[in-house]
Amino acid sequence: MKAVQYREIGKGPEVVEIDTPEPGPGQIRLKVTAAGLCHSDWFLMDLPEEQYTYGLPLTLGHEGAGVVDKLGDGVEGLKVGDPYAIYGPWGCGRCHACAQGAENYCPYAAELGITPPGLGAPGAMAEYVIVDDPRHLVPLGDLDPVETVSLTDAGLTPYHAIVSAREKLYPGGVAVVIGVGGLGHVGVQILRAISQVTVIAVDVSEEKLELATEVGAHHTVVSGPGAADSIRELTNGLGASAVFDFVGVQPTIDLAREVAAINSFIHIVGIGGGILPTGFFSTPMGAAVRAPYWGTRGELIEVLDLARTGSVGVHVERYDLDQAVEAYRKLHHGEVRGRAVVVP
Known part of the structure; x- marks a missing residue:
């Protein structure tokens, strides 16, 4: 064969x-x-x-x-x-x-x-x-x-990451999806299907951000300098109650930390090799960081x-x-x- x-x-x-x-x-x-x-x-x-x-x-x-x-x-x-x-x-x-x-x-x-x-x-x-x-x-x-x-995989992996953060997906909450390629564009759909959060999609590709809008993202932000400020503005300065990083390289993990709200969840799904130090002077107070698998x-x-x-x-x-x-x-x-x- x-x-x-x-x-x-x-x-x-x-x-x-x-x-x-x-x-x-x-x-x-x-x-x-x-x-x-x-x-x-x-x-x-x-x-x-x-x-x-x-x-x-x-x-x-x-x-x-x-x-x-x-x-x-x-x-x-x-x-x-x-x-x-x-x-x-x-x-x-x-x-x-x-x-x-x-x-x-x-x-x-x-x-x-x-x-x-x-x-x-x-x-x-x-x-x-x-x-x-x-x-x-x-x-x-x-x-x-x-x-x-x-x-x-591209459905099951984001679904597991998202339902594991369900307590942060309350009406009025904000979920940031970093990377809206194979997994991320499905993650946007899952968030819209099972919750009432506002979904902000982030990517370096305008084409992928267009796809994110097609599948239900409320807002899109181009990744890079100024992305954190744009997300903070969209969240009235509070940050996101849940952040899902489907890339996992150091710049996206750093962005996840910058835009996470107090007492939020940060789920690092991508295997890009980045590392997020956690502790009182690194991540927001009460924030939980996980690396869910499949x-x-x-x-x-x-x-x-x-x-x-x-x-x-x-x-x-x-x-x-x-x-x-x-x-x-x-x-x-x-x-x-x-x-x-x-x-x-």
């Missing part, structure tokens, strides 16, 4: 021919109907050799959807041909966090060698993908897999339900497998509006 793999440190993705995988006991093989590209893929492909721990060759794609193609021994309750989205952050399935569906915070996954598809395990950027357990499949129903697949199985179900109502959607650019390398190039250079999806 065709697959998009990272095969050599520093050389980026390649389209290759590999053997079609067979499901083992308890596993499921999906015929992939859609796979999403993510900046996290480039994060790991940009790592130097001494920091890269994901194994080679690595089939990319931690956002995946498909139809059941073949069942391993012992799998019950699934039918060949049924469509599913893949829940990506796999855990041990037995600990306290996993029992709550929060496998994204499983404390034992690393020591047990359990890794997400596309981030250690073979991912969905291929014609077929193996899913390790039925609990990691969420029914798609009549949702379009191409329009929906990005929600497994989301729970239950939250993925809720995100897909929001998609069914039309409250949340992803702006998608479609590519086939042979175009995947070009899609990754465009993603790397900030040329994707919304989210890129490969359709085998």
